[in-house]
Amino acid sequence: MSLPGSPSIGSRVRRQIATLRHYHEIAEVGEIARRYFPMNAFDGVLTALGIVTGAYFGGVTDPNSLVVVIASASLSLGVSGFYGSYLSEQAERTRALRLLEETMLSRLDSTDVGSAARYAAVAIAAVAGFASAIGGLIMCIPFLLQPLLGVDGSFYAAWGIATLELILLGVFLGHVSRGRLVVSSVKLVLAGGVAFGLSLLLNVAGL
């Protein structure tokens, strides 16, 4: 029960959401996050695809080992995506804020502009970190289900998931560019094919 005159939890949450939306607009987070998301997700999917393909042709089929390796690599990519984006975005935002302060001849840290700059660094880093990790983590699912799918089935399912993720990323990019969804999807799947082919070549070369 809230005290008379004090705002309820619902209204406080709504106010917080409105504040974040306000910062989101001021700092123009949407466009930058739209760039980071496909770029980092693509990295995550191709890294996991490389691990899966290398493991298959290298004869590593133990599901536990595969899940641990893919999940570790994906989480590391997520941490790297978060920190890398956070540090670079924070540096850029701070620089822009200082330049604006020089023009305004006043400090802006305690204003909405300063708060929006801090929010932008965290929000963009969260998107970048999540995008880096999620693609690979999803590819762990078939190996968790290996008792049901069988050894070959789990690998085929993982490649299928990777292809589906690349298609969805292509659809996302095609939607952003308002271009042809099929063309942008094919471009990404081709990149996945190149990564697959290189892993295959390594195996043929006996490395």
Add this chain to the structure above:
Amino acid sequence: MSEVRRLVLDVLKPHQPTILVLADKLGDLDGIHGVDITLIEIDNKVENIKITLEGDDIDFQDVAEVVQESGGSIHSIDKVSTGKRLIDEVETPQDAGASWLR
């Protein structure tokens, strides 16, 4: 102390938040009935705006707080009207005579 009924401010602010957001926030303040914001000059990073507020009891501190929260700085208070009712500036013969100077 009589209530402030009209206030005109000269403000320098960054491009973001926009004057739409600033007008919305100022319009939500108690005692303000109308807000008008005009863009006077725009630069690479900042813009100079003229804020005109009308109401029955405008609190300057509240207005200054909203402007500063939005990253703006008040350069000058260009006009204030107080009293029981709103009156306009009266043009005198001296003003008319000196118009050729403007």
